[in-house]
Amino acid sequence: MSATVNRKFVDLFSDTMTRPSPGMRKAMADAEVGDEQRGEDPTTNLLQERVAALLGKEAAMFLPSGTMCNQIAVAVQCRSGDEFISTDNSHLLTFEGAGCAAIAGAQGRAVTHRNGIFDGAAVHAAVRDPAMRHTPRTRMVAIEQTMNLGGGAVWTMAQIDDVAKTAKAHQLRLHMDGARLPNAVVASGVSAAKMCAAFDSTWLDLSKGLGCPIGGVLAGSKDFIAEAWLWKHRIGGALRQSGILSAAGLYALDNNWNRLAEDHANAQRFAALAGNIKGIELMHPKTETNLVFLDVSGTGMSAKAISEAALKHGVRIGAMGPARLRAVTHLDVSAADIETAAKALQVAVSGI
Template identity: 45%
Template sequence: MIDLRSDTVTRPSLGMRRAMAEAEVGDDVYREDPTVNSLEERTAELLGHEAGLFCPSGSMTNMLGIAAQVPRGWEVLAESQAHILRAECGGHAALAGVTSRTWVSADGTFDASQALSLVSRPRGYNQVGTAVVSVENTHNFGGGRIADFEQLSILRSRTRELGVRVHVDGARLPNASAATGISLCEYGRLADSVSLCLSKGLGAPVGSVLVGSTDLVEEARSLRKRYGGGMRQAGILAAAGLWALGHNVGRVAEDNAGASAIAHRIAEVDPTVVDPQTVETNIVFLDLSSTGLDAEAFAASAEAAGVRVSVMGETSVRIVTHLDISADDVRRAGEVLARCVSENA
């Protein structure tokens, strides 16, 4: 079975497992786990920030990064399909009292002017103030689109003038870096906080790291404990993240290429289903509205032929390539999915 539901389905390699087994550990709540400390320092350095905080998930690093910068009752601005609002169980509102407003991107790309037009600076007792603008890079539900670096630079410059912070949900930021050639550090410096996921394209079994200033991370560390995220001998997990940073950052370009290849094969059969030009990283969205198929039926047909995909709506399917997918898997998946489209077109 070729599993293209998500890049979260990857399994640790033998080298990663060995690193985990041999990890030096201590109590991380006491800040005595040397492997966790190394991972936090390495990630902060990689993204151009002062400090890092290792957490179990990207949802937690997003929530901590935003909660540490948004006073209760203030707001975060984000795109309408942002992961922080659509796929984190309402945690920002439920746990931190953070409100939100959204702009809409028709194609998953980022336009700084849309975000900036929503920024609110309170002028009266009844107005909500904007504390943070959150940008997802790459944009998961936007089809893996990359936030344009120039637009991010504009956002950074203007928000500084306005006294507003920038958070980047960089769960798949390495995929953006691989596609553009822009370093993680260059991307990282355009935000006050960045969440980097280790368990997607980088292949670790669990974990994300929040980076930012020393003060921001100290506040986030306190909140992590409040949210139940304090870990003890977490070096076993952090070792997987260190191994991933050392071995898997560069190779995500292969995942981007695999997604593009699958999209091109499907487009050969029916160009209305996917435009390969919009596939910038390792995520492909298929629009089945013109085929007469609903997404559930399409997914069942694909799985019967050996390929798993995610149903994202009545006529929407998501495909995500990752390090457990070989070049042969890409070719076979492309053929299977193209056949599923052609048989019902």
Template identity: 40%
Template sequence: MEINLISDTVTKPSHEMLQQMFRARVGDDVYKQDPSVNELEEAVAGLFGKEAGLFFPSGTMANQTAIKLHTQPGDELICDKWAHVYNYEGGGAAFNSGVSCRLIDGDRGMITAQQVRDAINPPDFYHSPLTSLVCIENTTNKGGGACYDLQTLRDIKEVCTQNNLKYHLDGARLWNALVAKRQHPRQFGELFDTVSICFSKGLGAPVGSVLVGSKADMNRALRIRKVLGGGMRQAGYLAAAGMYALQHNVGRLEEDHRRAKQLGQLLSQLPWVKSVEPVETNILIFSVRDGYSEAAVIEKLKQKSIFISSMGQGKLRIVTHLDYKEVMHQYVVETLSRFTL
């Protein structure tokens, strides 16, 4: 039995999800004639109180489309220094949109309204890039699954409105935040111009994200998606997985959060662990004490058929997910309890 805790992207479709995929009604989505894709787009847009949605093969493409949508070449976007749009999207902001990033030193991947205000370039100072977009990530990946407080997001929105900036949410793990903080999608739809929502992480679908926004923005996004190569044909088989995930896999995220918190409590008591970052959702980040090797931890756990990942600088990451069952969890708890280096 291998236990893969490297990421929540490693999940495979359940039997029930596969059955819904097999039964999907499909058409040619490039012509907007795939009923399953149209159904998912409308459902997600409705959840967030937005006019329209657009299905994408990846969250990266959805984010990159949003950046292109809201900026012009030479502009600058504001984001946290750990943001996915900067660290893990292949330099796409520069490559696709000709946009630079103003990086903010936030707290666990989260930034404040004052930090955003301080980072805005004067619009009449043509020597510096024109600030045009603020990108938020919730939950934060490198920040250990941290969740923004809604009031903080409202305060940032006010700064955006005052300075004529667009506001995009990378919601790759937004479902986790919604469950953990007892929030509603419409609370985010009201704040952001666009939101990208992923189905292939905590919700367990094999592929897919939906970008939501105004009809006008999604019409423009359709053209950008085409340019980026994101037009798919009978994509309804994938959209059906997303719809199943939406209907069946949101509430159970609490189980992933519970297990991550339990592992965090256990690790904080082990002599070779230096620190455990606060655990709010399904991502657990911890550091080893000086003199211990993160590579050695990974290798010894691998020998026990437990796979975790390194974040460098002594930090290790565990991510709980749909395919991490209770029997696996008990095995990991027992293994860590006896674990020595």
């Protein structure tokens, strides 16, 4: 389904802009349901089993949002006063309303990185000395796969192994924010289970590239998920007939996973076209997945002004800072839409 079917513009604002397709809506309408809180929703149970197997974990839990997956994982892994290692541009530290501080009582420590990707040496340097009485206890390392504000960069297995080895040497726990894990899997050809093997907690988002209206699935050991259930209830994420939502997730795993390769090809094409517009530079020369960041300082216009002008010409593209635009491809954007969007951006920048 193309974005132009029901929208007056090509929507590159985010991969959260997808609407459930007719097939997904039918699967939702036909779902068998029960009370999730009592473990009696067969569709949610099935989704949890499938995602646990996919991510190579003992158990999994359906949650209404990716933020809740992150926040519950941090709350289970960290005690109040603990510190976890992350980056200044991670979703955990940037966008979740200081949830780690507010809910778990944990603080993030940002390490140096390149496109949100860091190495074992950075982890080693950031770990607090347990002998010190006045520093926090380092408890966990969190990575984001793919790295949103890093231009959709994919952590390679060598990079994951390096960080995981150092984390384990310091007895730290490992968490993966898998909002775009399916994109990383499709782009790299590495299985999700292999990518997640070293992590105590991981999740995948259903409402981004996979095109569901809502949901994420958090996975880990049986003990981790048992503890996560306490938090699910505590913060109001325990649902009732969630099978209606889980059915969308099952449909997405079967129908919307492999097609992510199209989104990556579309992003590469958009990057090539947008990068040729005078005054626009690609912020990440390699477009690995579905995110394209553009530096528009050379145009003499602000990102906001370009974004507003582009919308009038038929493309919605997000302004992420004074001179930065972000374009995201997804299943409601076709290859033809990409050509339309690039032309609209060109016109917006030329001020015609």
